[in-house]
Amino acid sequence: xxxxxxxxxxxxxxxxxxxxxxxxxxxxxxxxxxxxxxxxxxxxxxxxxxxxxxxxxxxxxxxxxxxxxxxxxxxxxxxxxxxxxxxxxxxxxxxxxxxxxxxxxxxxxxxxxxxxxxxxxxxxxxxxxxxxxxxxxxxxxxxxxxxxxxxxxxxxxxxxxxxxxxxxxxxxxxxxxxxxxxxxxxxxxxxxxxxxxxxxxxxxxxxxxxxxxxxxxxxxxxxxxxxxxxxxxxxxxxxxxxxxxxxxxxxxxxxxxxxxxxxxxxxxxxxxxxxxxxxxxxxxxxxxxxxxxxxxxxxxxxxxxxxxxxxxxxxxxxxxxxxxxxxxxxxxxxxxxxxxxxxxxxxxxxxxxxxxxxxxxxxxxxxxxxxxxxxxxxxxxxxxxxxxxxxxxxxxxxxxxxxxxxxxx
Amino acid sequence: xxxxxxxxxxxxxxxxxxxxxxxxxxxxxxxxxxxxxxxxxxxxxxxxxxxxxxxxxxxxxxxxxxxxxxxxxxxxxxxxxxxxxxxxxxxxxxxxxxxxxxxxxxxxxxxxxxxxxxxxxxxxxxxxxxxxxxxxxxxxxxxxxxxxxxxxxxxxxxxxxxxxxxxxxxxxxxxxxxxxxxxxxxxxxxxxxxxxxxxxxxxxxxxxxxxxxxxxxxxxxxxxxxxxxxxxxxxxxxxxxxxxxxxxxxxxxxxxxxxxxxxxxxxxxxxxxxxxxxxxxxxxxxxxxxxxxxxxxxxxxxxxxxxxxxxxxxxxxxxxxxxxxxxxxxxxxxxxxxxxxxxxxxxxxxxxxxxxxxxxxxxxxxxxxxxxxxxxxxxxxxxxxxxxxxxxxxxxxxxxxxxxxxxxx
Numbered sequence: 061x062x063x064x065x066x067x068x069x070x071x072x073x074x075x076x077x078x079x080x081x082x083x084x085x086x087x088x089x090x091x092x093x094x095x096x097x098x099x100x101x102x103x104x105x106x107x108x109x110x111x112x113x114x115x116x117x118x119x120x121x122x123x124x125x126x127x128x129x130x131x132x133x134x135x136x137x138x139x140x141x142x143x144x145x146x147x148x149x150x151x152x153x154x155x156x157x158x159x160x161x162x163x164x165x166x167x168x169x170x171x172x173x174x175x176x177x178x179x180x181x182x183x184x185x186x187x188x189x190x191x192x193x194x195x196x197x198x199x200x201x202x203x204x205x206x207x208x209x210x211x212x213x214x215x216x217x218x219x220x221x222x223x224x225x226x227x228x229x230x231x232x233x234x235x236x237x238x239x240x241x242x243x244x245x246x247x248x249x250x251x252x253x254x255x256x257x258x259x260x261x262x263x264x265x266x267x268x269x270x271x272x273x274x275x276x277x278x279x280x281x282x283x284x285x286x287x288x289x290x291x292x293x294x295x296x297x298x299x300x301x302x303x304x305x306x307x308x309x310x311x312x313x314x315x316x317x318x319x320x321x322x323x324x325x326x327x328x329x330x331x332x333x334x335x336x337x338x339x340x341x342x343x344x345x346x347x348x349x350x351x352x353x354x355x356x357x358x359x360x361x362x363x364x365x366x367x368x369x370x371x372x373x374x375x376x377x378x379x380x381x382x383x384x385x386x387x388x389x390x391x392x393x394x395x396x397x398x399x400x401x402x403x404x405x406x407x408x409x410x411x412x413x414x415x416x417x418x419x420x421x422x423x424x425x426x427x428x429x430x431x432x433x434x435x436x437x438x439x440x441x442x443x444x445x446x447x448x449x450x451x452x453x454x455x456x457x458x459x460x461x462x463x464x465x466x467x468x469x
Numbered sequence: 470x471x472x473x474x475x476x477x478x479x480x481x482x483x484x485x486x487x488x489x490x491x492x493x494x495x496x497x498x499x500x501x502x503x504x505x506x507x508x509x510x511x512x513x514x515x516x517x518x519x520x521x522x523x524x525x526x527x528x529x530x531x532x533x534x535x536x537x538x539x540x541x542x543x544x545x546x547x548x549x550x551x552x553x554x555x556x557x558x559x560x561x562x563x564x565x566x567x568x569x570x571x572x573x574x575x576x577x578x579x580x581x582x583x584x585x586x587x588x589x590x591x592x593x594x595x596x597x598x599x600x601x602x603x604x605x606x607x608x609x610x611x612x613x614x615x616x617x618x619x620x621x622x623x624x625x626x627x628x629x630x631x632x633x634x635x636x637x638x639x640x641x642x643x644x645x646x647x648x649x650x651x652x653x654x655x656x657x658x659x660x661x662x663x664x665x666x667x668x669x670x671x672x673x674x675x676x677x678x679x680x681x682x683x684x685x686x687x688x689x690x691x692x693x694x695x696x697x698x699x700x701x702x703x704x705x706x707x708x709x710x711x712x713x714x715x716x717x718x719x720x721x722x723x724x725x726x727x728x729x730x731x732x733x734x735x736x737x738x739x740x741x742x743x744x745x746x747x748x749x750x751x752x753x754x755x756x757x758x759x760x761x762x763x764x765x766x767x768x769x770x771x772x773x774x775x776x777x778x779x780x781x782x783x784x785x786x787x788x789x790x791x792x793x794x795x796x797x798x799x800x801x802x803x804x805x806x807x808x809x810x811x812x813x814x815x816x817x818x819x820x821x822x823x824x825x826x827x828x829x830x831x832x833x834x835x836x837x838x839x840x841x842x843x844x845x846x847x848x849x850x851x852x853x854x855x856x857x858x859x860x861x862x863x864x865x866x867x868x869x870x871x872x873x874x875x876x877x878x
Contacts, residue, residue, distance in 0.1 A: 099817065103512075103824035105808065128791060128817045135792060136813060144810050359824075382537060383544060399514065401553050404545060408508065408537045415512035415768075415824050
């Protein structure tokens with residue numbers, strides 16, 4: 061049985077709404093997946109994440125491997141029990157973090173991520189066919205992750221969805237490097253599947269990762285190869301280009317070859333989560349997204365608001381909010397805004413680096429993104445995606461742009 | 470009408486249980502008062518503090534004066550509206566922070582507080598009869614707080630209970646200095662009351678502060694002077710000695726002169742909050758306590774547990790908890806323990822400086838202290854304080870050491 065049941069398709073785009081079934085329950089798609097990098101969505105408790113409407117979180121293989129260690133987590137019954145989250149978990153493969161160290165600052169280009177933190181990620185010692193050796197950023201000890209290690213770690217974590225170990229190619233590398241790297245990623249995919257087939261949890265879904273950079277033939281070829289490999293799902297990774305239009309093009313190439321027999325494979329877009337990207341990603345046929353943005357911005361005092369010309373952001377640390385009595389966002393139904401606290405107060409809290417401020421903005425931002433995804437899903441189910449997409453792109457308040465979901469028969 | 474209604478008295482000690490009435494509602498005494506230093510109990514939302522059973526929080530005059538500014542907070546309708554806490558607030562006078570700068574590291578001795586942070590509190594420029602000039606730790610600008618300023622700030626904050634501006638004498642100063650300082654504190658008390666009488670909010674209760682250091686005659690004299698001054702309540706401040714027994718002696722001297730006509734003045738003990746100190750403080754006739762300890766320890770990974778030989782503390786950052794599947798505290802009914810998370814997980818979170826870990830331990834510690842206070846109050850009401858005090862001192866689990874409170878008639 062395929063992991064993804066498709067409930068409705070948009071007539072004009074590749075968008076689909078469905079239900080992704082995992083060992084720990086269902087994920088209603090399309091869906092955003094908040095990061096629980098170190099076994100917690102920073103500042104929130106599991107039931108709060110659930111109450112915001114989220115079905116799945118993403119755990120970080122690289123960080124959890126180094127500390128507290130995947131074997132230790134297995135001793136606690138796996139990541140679900142360890143962190144008290146009894147719902148689906150997807151784990152990345154560790155490839156992105158490992159190659160961020162190797163490729164250095166250029167890794168920032170991969171997905172427009174901040175360079176902060178990369179210095180702290182330690183140093184790569186060697187990248188070989190076998191895998192990657194590096195120094196732990198925690199204690200300087202030598203560590204190794206290869207395809208089998210990554211699968212072993214994710215088996216110990218007991219995630220519902222694991223990702224195969226890939227080389228995450230940065231933007232600056234040439235076609236030749238990208239081609240050779242993509243071929244290695246495909247060889248690693250085979251090793252991952254071999255290990256998982258023999259040792260992996262039977263109920264853990266494996267997602268292969270499409271590479272191929274920004275080269276149309278390589279990207280399509282890679283996507284075809286991994287689609288044919290027999291994994292339950294597909295993730296789109298690596299360099300997605302240097303600007304949004306190029307990223308959309310790359311995703312378009314990837315999903316263009318995922319119709320027909322591969323249609324029921326769930327598709328995850330790695331590290332993407334801005335509002336316009338979510339809308340476009342859904343139109344291109346993406347089922348799930350993860351991104352540090354909503355939670356990271358929240359911890360730094362930035363709230364998401366329906367203002368497309370400002371990248372849906374308002375920086376509440378700005379001095380102009382000192383005396384602002386308005387809420388974070390007028391009419392926002394989120395638990396943070398429901399408390400009736402002012403931008404002036406929030407500004408003070410985040411400016412003072414108070415935990416309470418980080419927490420309130422994390423809640424607001426995750427609630428905002430969840431309403432975006434809920435609107436998109438409801439619109440696909442109702443056959444009105446074009447209107448909802450237009451409204452969201454135009455700055456309509458998420459949570460108001462789609463008809464209510466149909467009542468299940 | 471006196472602010473404190475005494476509902477019951479212990480037969481063998483000075484302990485009493487009562488209700489302290491303020492403009493924003495009642496405080497059931499004896500009570501612990503969590504710190505909301507910068508307009509938030511760090512990491513918690515107002516309703517969570519309330520749900521833990523707390524009636525009152527303490528706001529910090531010094532910090533709020535510097536940022537965001539008391540006039541700004543007045544523009545938001547006062548501290549209650551600013552922070553979304555519609556229950557009693559007590560504000561300190563700023564004296565402790567200002568004199569911590571002046572007396573430097575020796576201020577640590579005053580209440581056994583950590584030296585961390587004092588360097589960041591800026592520098593005192595001058596201490597004169599008029600008041601104290603200092604440099605803001607935020608921007609280096611020159612600031613001044615004197616008795617009238619302190620009362621003005623607290624009027625702008627709109628706290629239910631304000632404290633008069635005092636010189637907080639450290640432990641190392643001699644009798645002569647203590648005597649002269651205490652006399653100045655008394656002169657400042659008069660100026661505070663004069664200002665408050667003319668400009669202060671009519672429904673704001675004023676507490677005078679007893680000084681006199683560790684000298685019996687000075688401490689008793691100071692307490693008598695301030696009791697006779699006509700303020701609604703009494704706080705006990707300044708140097709309380711270099712060890713617990715001396716502190717109890719100092720508090721004993723102070724409350725020994727607060728019987729008779731002064732009996733209905735609520736008594737606050739500044740900066741004290743360890744479990745054995747709370748028990749002894751209640752026996753000595755203290756009604757309310759504040760202390761950074763439960764919240765600060767929580768943020769640093771230390772949980773309160775019923776283990777007197779370990780100062781009621783367990784440091785969960787210790788490596789020995791890495792594989793500990795037990796909860797923070799067996800049988801603990803607090804919202805954090807109710808989630809069923811393990812010490813091993815908490816150890817990982819606090820070791821990783823994750824906000825979620827700080828928050829969970831803050832909740833646990835505040836819940837623990839609240840149960841201590843609830844037990845003491847219930848025991849006084851039931852006439853069984855001796856048993857409860859003995860049980861708490863002996864390591865019984867708070868929340869189990871007193872009969873349930875009598876049903877109101």
